[in-house]
Amino acid sequence: MDKACQAYIPQAHQLQFREINRPVIAPGKVVVKIVRIGICGSDIHAFKGKHPLVSFPLIQGHELSGFIVEVGEGVNDYKIGDFVTIEPAIGCGKCPKCQQGLIAQCDQLQFIGGNLPGGGNQYLRVDPDYIVRYSSEVSLDDAAMTEPLAVAIHTVNRVPNIKDQKVFIAGGGTIGLLIAQVCRLRGAKEIIISEMLPFRSQVASILGFKIIFPDDRLENQVKDIMKSSPSVAFECVGKENPLNTCIHLVERGGFVIVAGVYENPPRVDMVFVQDKEINMLGSLMYSFQEFKKAAELIMLKKIILKPLQTHHFPFQQWVEAYRFIEDPNNSFIKVFIDINENELGFD
Template identity: 30%
Template sequence: MLQVRMPEAFKVDYLELPVPAIGDDEVLVQMKRVGVCGSDIQIYHGKHKYMTFPVVQGHEGAGVIAKVGAKVAGLKIGDRVTIQPQVVCGECAPCRGGHYNVCKNLKVYGVHTGGMFAEYFPVPASKVLLLPAAISFDEGALVEPAAVATGAIRRCGDIEGLNVVVLGAGAIGNLVAQVAVASGARKVLITDINQNRLDIANKCGIHACVDTRGRKLKDVIVEQFGDDEADIIIDCAGGKAIFDEAVAAARCSSKIVIVANYKEPVEVELPLFQRREVDLLGIMMYVREDFERAVELMASKAIDTAPLISDYFDIRKVDEVYPYIDSHPDTVMKVVIKVSE
């Protein structure tokens, strides 16, 4: 079978390997589609802090079960599936508390351990979720990012009737905003400085999609929500300037939720958080329930992931994907790799 491996930054190798054997509690998934994530680009550039080369990338996958281990119940050959890509220890304090998404020994397929850029991927049956017929393989590659969104909204608590702002209308921001709408937010505002992304958000039913170029976030929030302003500000863009805008726009008892990937420390004005009783929440990936909710919302069309797919590449062209994404920052939303038909 074909496997795509990155031996070092900026380098892609295509290997021909035997189809992997599986353990008794594993299934073999014939991969159909695998999404390319922002973290994959960081890995390509050698800028990802917590991984080592060589690596087989791919943590956003959909495929068909080709083989079932002797002790696996409830799954059969031909089942259409997606994969929750976390390997956790189950023993550390976060794991014992149900927060295994921040397991002390967390490994993610395609980042810290082998991923799905291959024709076949062996995986414990416990990591597999069935894809309902209403979810295509193309969309199946979007379940993982959608689970980031359901995880983020879960972390916000009950958002019914609340005013929610999402900063950044890339794939994750778009999905977070869609899940906020589907979860009963009173009004969801999404902001960006890229009109293409805002148009896609609009197509996906986000209530207000606003270009904030040259404008203060606080002013846009008042314009959209009136005196009540924003209950929740979710940062899916990242960077000191964005965070400062979020803090300046937070009113008393707002929540600021960090979904974006921050690489550098950012100074915060602590007295302001105290005086305004602003909550600052971090969110890291998802748990099983978030994956299940993502599948549910996609299957019922409460959220629509199809408009997010901007480009397809064949698995034999993975080396072209990263330079393409780097040179098309304005139009690329989500690239999906076609592994097999």
């Protein structure tokens, strides 16, 4: 039986490479060889044992691109060699939430890279209903960013209508910058991003967004620039201070959308949430329609991704990639793991 090398995480701060059997093809399934994996902020939280929704052991990797290397009986729409990405959120398909397309709200939710093996398996056997095919004109990096872009689309969709709204975004990382681009594409009137890291602020400026350093003057600066309070605030950091800044800033009856992952429970100024009648909503994943919309925007080049793609590490240096991300002296946005790009496993 063909073998693969698995990046196995038995407990916090440990990653072991071990040999496993490649998944065996089955009727109605395809096997995808993973070539590119994007590292998500939630992966770092989980690796440190500080993600509140993830437990060990783990095989991480949910921002994926690769190639189909086996096609099971009964699969007619895909062939060996197809370049694809995988939608990692898998609901039961039967409950009322799944029937509405609200996969993230399924009580039986499974997630590739969470409670299911992720791209660290090197090969994944999946239902073709959860894959999206790309043309060769799309890069491996771009295809691997379908998932975070789907997160951004879903997060923006939590607001009934973003058109003509004044938007504040706390955090200029991958999700914050993708949310900003989706808001702009949807016709938001004005967008301001708060970001403390100089490199990320520079990238946000290159993308055409107004940047403010998050200090004691932030709230007054935003209101001065917008001539009012923002009607929508997106929290994309996962920390207490940015969350409360969003709550303080947003107008009465406005929206605060929480997209950040919190290692520690935040203390929230609920008095303001109540007094201002703020619509405070969480955002986790996406529907498959939103995932396909992300792929469509990438194929149409409607979203600028290249400036966000900053670093690559080989598969065997996965831990080094995590250390690089954790080092406050390093400047980066999206870091990728590369897996045997020139050995695709098919003729």
